[in-house]
Amino acid sequence: MAELETLDPMTPMFAQFKERTGPVVLANTFFVPEERAGEFLPLFRRQAEFMKAQPGFVSLQMHRGTGGSRLMMNVAVWESTEALARAFGSPEFQRMAADFPDDIVSYPHIFERIDV
Template sequence: MAELQSLDPSTPLFAQFTQDTGPIVLANTFVVPPERTEAFLVLFRRQAEFMQAQPGFISLQMHKGAAGSRLLMNIAVWESTGALAAAFGSPEFQRLAAEFPDDIVSYPHIFERIDA
């Protein structure tokens, strides 16, 4: 299973699930060894198909870091933290997440849109 890390240690992902808000954006940055990128994307696509079928899912985009970066970033929009938490906590999602190799690190964080 990929290692989950917090971008902001004062608000880990599971603490973010406790705030009922929406719509929200999940930005999940993955550090992937170059030799695992294609295999990672195959697993990610299977996971994305599951998430796209869940209540409250709005959209998803995957991005790759430029200039040979090892980073991949998933940007997913959900109706609410509750919808994301329900999908994330489902046994099927957890089974899919367990398939990711241990040498992949994931930095998920939930964001709310603000006017700039």
């Protein structure tokens, strides 16, 4: 399973799930070692297909860092934190998450729009 790290130590993602707000954006930055790049995207696509079918899902896009970066970033829009938390906590999603290699590091954080 990928290692989950917190971008903001004052508000880890699991604490953010308690905030009742929406719509929200999940920005999840992954560090993917070069030797894992070929297996990362198929695993991610399988998770993405599952998430797309969940209530409250709006959209998602995966981005890759430029200049040889080992970073990839998923930007997903959800109707609410509740919908995202339900999908993330589902046993099926957790089984898929366990398939990611241990040396991939994930930095998820939830945002809400406040301005243009």
